[in-house]
Amino acid sequence: MDKKSAVIIGAGPAGLAAGYEFIKQGIGPLVLERSGTVGGISRTESYKGFHFDIGGHRFFSKNDDINRIWQEMLGSDFLQVSRLSRIYYQNKFFNYPLRPANALFNLGPVESLLILLSYCRARFAPQPEESSFEQWIINRFGERLYRTFFKTYTEKVWGISCKEIKADWAAQRIKGLSLLVAVSNALFGGGQQAKSLVEQFNYPKYGPGMMWQRFKDHINAGGGKVMLNCEVSSVRHDNGRISKIVYFNGKEVQEVSAENFISSMPISSLIKLLKPQPPAEVLQSAEQLAYRAFIIVVLIVDKAVLFPDQWLYVHSPKVQVGRIQNFKNWSRFMVPDQSRTSIGMEYFCNENDPTWNMPDHELIEFAQREMAEMGFGPASQVIDSYVVRQSYAYPVYDSTYEKNLQNIRNYLYSFKNLQTIGRSGMHRYNNMDHSMQTGILAAKNCCGERHDLWTVNEEKSYLEEDRTVREIPTVPEKVLIKAFARMDKFAFATAFGAICGLLVFSATMWIISRGGDVLNSHLRLLAQYFIGYTVTVKGAFIAFGYSFFWGFLFGWLFAYLRNLFLAIYIYRIKRKAELLSLKDFFDNF
Amino acid sequence: MVKTEMKDSRLGPEEKLFSGVLLLNAKVVGLALGVIFGLGIFVATNWLVIKGGSRVGPHLILLSQYFIGYKVTFLGSLIGAAYGFALGTICGALMGWIYNRLATFRQ
Numbered sequence: 001m002d003k004k005s006a007v008i009i010g011a012g013p014a015g016l017a018a019g020y021e022f023i024k025q026g027i028g029p030l031v032l033e034r035s036g037t038v039g040g041i042s043r044t045e046s047y048k049g050f051h052f053d054i055g056g057h058r059f060f061s062k063n064d065d066i067n068r069i070w071q072e073m074l075g076s077d078f079l080q081v082s083r084l085s086r087i088y089y090q091n092k093f094f095n096y097p098l099r100p101a102n103a104l105f106n107l108g109p110v111e112s113l114l115i116l117l118s119y120c121r122a123r124f125a126p127q128p129e130e131s132s133f134e135q136w137i138i139n140r141f142g143e144r145l146y147r148t149f150f151k152t153y154t155e156k157v158w159g160i161s162c163k164e165i166k167a168d169w170a171a172q173r174i175k176g177l178s179l180l181v182a183v184s185n186a187l188f189g190g191g192q193q194a195k196s197l198v199e200q201f202n203y204p205k206y207g208p209g210m211m212w213q214r215f216k217d218h219i220n221a222g223g224g225k226v227m228l229n230c231e232v233s234s235v236r237h238d239n240g241r242i243s244k245i246v247y248f249n250g251k252e253v254q255e256v257s258a259e260n261f262i263s264s265m266p267i268s269s270l271i272k273l274l275k276p277q278p279p280a281e282v283l284q285s286a287e288q289l290a291y292r293a294f295i296i297v298v299l300i301v302d303k304a305v306l307f308p309d310q311w312l313y314v315h316s317p318k319v320q321v322g323r324i325q326n327f328k329n330w331s332r333f334m335v336p337d338q339s340r341t342s343i344g345m346e347y348f349c350n351e352n353d354p355t356w357n358m359p360d361h362e363l364i365e366f367a368q369r370e371m372a373e374m375g376f377g378p379a380s381q382v383i384d385s386y387v388v389r390q391s392y393a394y395p396v397y398d399s400t401y402e403k404n405l406q407n408i409r410n411y412l413y414s415f416k417n418l419q420t421i422g423r424s425g426m427h428r429y430n431n432m433d434h435s436m437q438t439g440i441l442a443a444k445n446c447c448g449e450r451h452d453l454w455t456v457n458e459e460k461s462y463l464e465e466d467r468t469v470r471e472i473p474t475v476p477e478k479v480l481i482k483a484f485a486r487m488d489k490f491a492f493a494t495a496f497g498a499i500c501g502l503l504v505f506s507a508t509m510w511i512i513s514r515g516g517d518v519l520n521s522h523l524r525l526l527a528q529y530f531i532g533y534t535v536t537v538k539g540a541f542i543a544f545g546y547s548f549f550w551g552f553l554f555g556w557l558f559a560y561l562r563n564l565f566l567a568i569y570i571y572r573i574k575r576k577a578e579l580l581s582l583k584d585f586f587d588n589f
Numbered sequence: 590m591v592k593t594e595m596k597d598s599r600l601g602p603e604e605k606l607f608s609g610v611l612l613l614n615a616k617v618v619g620l621a622l623g624v625i626f627g628l629g630i631f632v633a634t635n636w637l638v639i640k641g642g643s644r645v646g647p648h649l650i651l652l653s654q655y656f657i658g659y660k661v662t663f664l665g666s667l668i669g670a671a672y673g674f675a676l677g678t679i680c681g682a683l684m685g686w687i688y689n690r691l692a693t694f695r696q
Contacts, residue, residue, distance in 0.1 A: 485609035491691035495684045503680065510655060522651050 006446055007032065007245055007256055008439075010264030011226055012040020014422030016215035017436035018262050019224055020069065021443035028223030029443075030256060031216075032230040032247055037209065038216045040264070041393055041423070042432055044209025047386040049336035052298050052327050052344050054390050056311050057208045058083075058201035061433035069436070070202065073214040077205045079331055084308055087149065088324075089315040091375060096313060098149070107148075118142035133165035153315045156322040157348045158292060158396065166399055205333045208432075230254075232265065234275045242418045260446040264422035264439070266291065266392045267408055282411045285404035289427055293356060294393035295347040296325075297367035300384040306341050306376050319370040320355070321345045340383070345370065351391045360387040395427040409454075419445060421453060430456070484566060489559040496555030501548035508540035610692055615685030622681030627674030634666035 004027045008015045011033035022029040037043045042057045059078070061067050071078065087094040092106040104112045119142035126139040133154065137146045154162055204210040216226045227249065234246045242261040247254055263270050271278055271286035278286075312324045325344035327334040335342055345367040349355040358366070364387065368379035395401070405427050412418060421438040423430045430438065434456055441451035504526070511521045518535050527533040530546040630652070637646040638661060646661030653659040656672040 481609050482611075485611040487611045488688070488692040488695060491688045491695060494691055495687035498687055499680050499684045502683075507655065514654070521654070 004260075004446075005258040006030070006260040006262065006443070007258040008262045008264070009232055009245070009270075010034075010040060010422065010425065011038040011212070011216065011228070012264055012422055012424075012435065013042050013212070013432045014425060014430075014435040014439035015040075015262070015264040016212055016219065016226075017069070017439035018264075018421060018443040019219040019226065019439075020215055021440045022446070023219055023222035023224055025443065025447045027447075028225070029219070030258070031219060031224065031226040032232060032245070032256075033226065033228050034231045034265075036228050038226065038228070039209050039212035041390060042208045043212060044207030045386075045388055046209075047298065048300075048384065050298070050300060050327070050342045050386075051207045051209070051334045052296070052342060052386075052388075053207055053325065053330070054296060054388060055294065055323070055346065055393075056325050056330060057432060059203060059208075059211075059432070060201040063433055063437060065440075066433045066436055070211065073211055073218070074204055077210060078202045079205055080200055081203045081310070081330060083199050083201060083310065084329070085311045085313065086309050087313045087315050088374065089148065091316075093307075093309075093312075094149075111144075115142065115144045115148070118144035130167050132163050133167055134162040136167035137162070149315060152317045153313055153322065156314075156320070157394070159348065159350060159353075166397070203330050205331055207327075207331065207334060232273060235261070235263075235270065235273045236275050237415060237418075240414055241416055259417060261418045262439070262442045262446075263418065263420050264425040264435075266424040267405075267412075267420055267427050269392075270420065270425070271408055271411075278411055282407055285407040288400055288404045289408075290396035290398055290401070291351070291392045291424070292394040292396055293349050293351045294390040295349060295355065295363065296388045296390070297345040297347070297363050298386040298388070299343050299345060299364070299367060299371060299382045300386075301341045301343065301377060301381050302339075302383045303341055303377060303381055304339050306343060314374070316374070319373060320347060321367065321370050321374075322348050343371070343376075348394075356389065363387050392424050395423065395429060397429070401427065419453060426454070428454075484570060486563045486566070487559040489556050489563070492559040493552045493554075493556035496558070497548040497550075497552030500551030500554075501544040504547040505540045505544040508535055508543055509537070511535055512537065512540070610696060612689050612692060613685040615682045615689060618685035619678040619680070619682030622684075623674040623676075623678030626677030626680075627670040630669035630673040631666045634661055634669055635663065637661055638663055638666070 006018075006022055006027055006029040008018050008022075008029050008031045011019075011031050015031055015033075016038060019029050019031050035043075037045070041054050044051050044053055046052075058081075059070055061070075085096050087096050087098075090106075094106055095102040107115065122139055122142040127135050130136055130139055134146065134151070137150050141150070151162055154165070158165060219226050229250045230247045232245055232247045233253065235242060236244045236246065244255050244257045245261065247256070266289075268286040268289040268291075271282060277283065307326060308329065309326060310329045311326065314321050314324060323346040325346065327342050327344065328338070332338065347355055347363075347367075355363075364382075364385040365379075367385075368382050371382070372378050412420065419442040420426055421442045422435040426438065437456045438453045441449075441453050441456065445451055445453075508523060511523055512518055512535065521535045523535050524533075526543060530543055533539050533542050533546070633649060634646065637649060650659075650661050652669060652672075656669055659665050659669045659672065
């Protein structure tokens with residue numbers, strides 16, 4: 001057993017990135033992949049020369065290191081694509097992110113007015129309780145807009161009512177809500193840009209699979225080994241360390257030992273494969289972690305142009321399809337014949353539910369019917385088709401997942417030479433770049449560095465470790481906190497009142513001390529406001545009392561208004577940031 | 590210009606944004622108020638000097654009861670500005686000091 005040897009389970013973005021980092025550190029890892037293709041859920045499948053993604057994958061990262069690695073791998077094979085994705089609803093196309101003029105035109109004046117009224121109602125009389133996703137969205141957009149643009153699609157993706165989805169989940173899904181960042185950007189400009197709003201993104205000429213193939217080649221060339229069709233059957237451990245992995249390579253059962261183990265397989269599956277078995281409560285937690293699955297029905301249509309978008313979000317409740325990919329609009333190289341179009345009808349489901357278990361030919365007929373119903377052409381135009389089922393596509397953030405995941409994490413911490421990475425490996429909604437980051441950091445940990453992988457994609461703490469991410473305020477937090485601290489009204493009123501009182505008191509005493517015709521001094525005019533005031537010692541005290549009183553009132557009002565306007569300003573910035581972030585909402589699925 | 594006093598260092602930055610209490614930098618407040626007072630008197634005096642007339646600044650001259658040597662002339666405007674600056678600085682610094690003491694005490 002090599003002191004620095006490493007075994008990586010899974011050749012998705014996270015596992016391959018870990019392999020890449022090991023090669024960089026001079027270690028040749030063994031990467032075991034269950035399927036016959038690298039890339040995991042970001043792989044590219046091929047059928048008769050047509051290439052297609054399992055869901056679309058844009059290559060866009062705020063992390064410079066990840067961008068650099070992508071460029072290093074693909075170079076000129078990286079295409080720059082102008083994004084176009086719209087929402088299909090009521091047989092109309094709505095710009096995404098939503099644009100008021102376009103939405104108004106498509107919805108019509110009556111519906112738009114009703115949406116506006118519903119929005120106003122939500123703003124002025126929000127629901128007091130905000131525990132569900134439904135309530136969360138309604139309080140921000142109004143019920144009508146929620147029913148139009150949020151309810152159907154969200155329920156299609158997650159397969160449960162929006163009433164059952166926790167509000168926390170919505171808040172977690174929406175990034176860029178850091179008030180400090182929003183305030184900083186509002187004041188000084190610059191800063192973050194919501195990912196979905198990036199109008200251009202990179203995309204490999206032949207789909208994401210091309211990228212992962214390069215990673216595979218790089219690892220193999222660097223002394224590592226990526227083995228496909230190798231299914232891990234058990235993970236043996238002893239004395240708090242993983243000792244060996246048993247896998248089946250399609251022909252025979254093999255064992256492999258190493259110093260370090262990194263797993264990107266679904267964390268619940270990993271728990272079940274551990275030998276000896278984990279405690280019952282850990283197994284139970286693993287059992288309760290849920291994943292959403294996904295079916296893509298690829299229809300090859302004998303038509304050059306169907307729609308110009310790379311993908312459509314289908315919000316129409318009349319059809320079951322959730323998203324439609326148009327692969328040639330991602331890259332023209334995705335289809336072998338430009339007179340034909342391949343579209344991917346995406347159905348979100350649970351493993352072994354009726355949709356998942358539907359035979360391929362039924363799924364194809366179903367997808368063809370829906371395509372025709374949406375007005376993209378009759379079934380007769382479909383000349384070929386292909387079905388891909390993807391299990392463990394989306395980790396489900398249900399009401400128990402946090403507790404279950406914590407149980408599992410606590411147990412896995414007991415293994416000194418095991419790390420879990422990637423979306424499924426961490427049961428976390430990581431995008432490709434985040435998954436890769438976890439892989440890279442895990443590999444670095446094996447080489448002596450200390451990184452907490454669970455802070456990746458948790459923006460704040462992640463930033464503290466990795467300054468390459470630009471989602472930080474343009475001015476230091478401390479400065480912003482100082483600038484927006486509230487003024488103590490009572491203290492300011494007292495201080496201001498005291499100064500006013502002292503000024504008038506001193507002025508009166510000064511005149512008295514100078515002598516002469518004191519009583520006829522111009523200062524006596526103050527008596528018009530301060531009843532009982534005279535230019536005398538007694539009058540000086542009376543003036544102090546009056547001035548203090550009025551100064552106190554003025555000071556309190558000043559501090560109150562200062563705090564109020566500041567709060568309104570901050571509230572407006574937060575609302576704006578919230579709206580901007582919500583524009584990104586559907587891209588997070 | 591400002592310092593802040595935090596209620597709890599364990600608070601998140603967004604909570605801090607609202608829980609922080611503004612503390613004034615007394616010297617800076619004094620300096621700012623001094624400049625405002627000084628400039629105010631300088632401008633007010635010279636405005637009347639430029640306007641001219643048979644009696645220049647019959648009311649503003651009353652300031653001379655407090656600011657010895659002050660006149661409604663250009664030279665007087667400089668003297669008045671100096672007095673105003675001194676008074677403003679003292680008032681501002683004192684106000685900042687009182688505010689800070691009270692705000693800290695109330696924390």
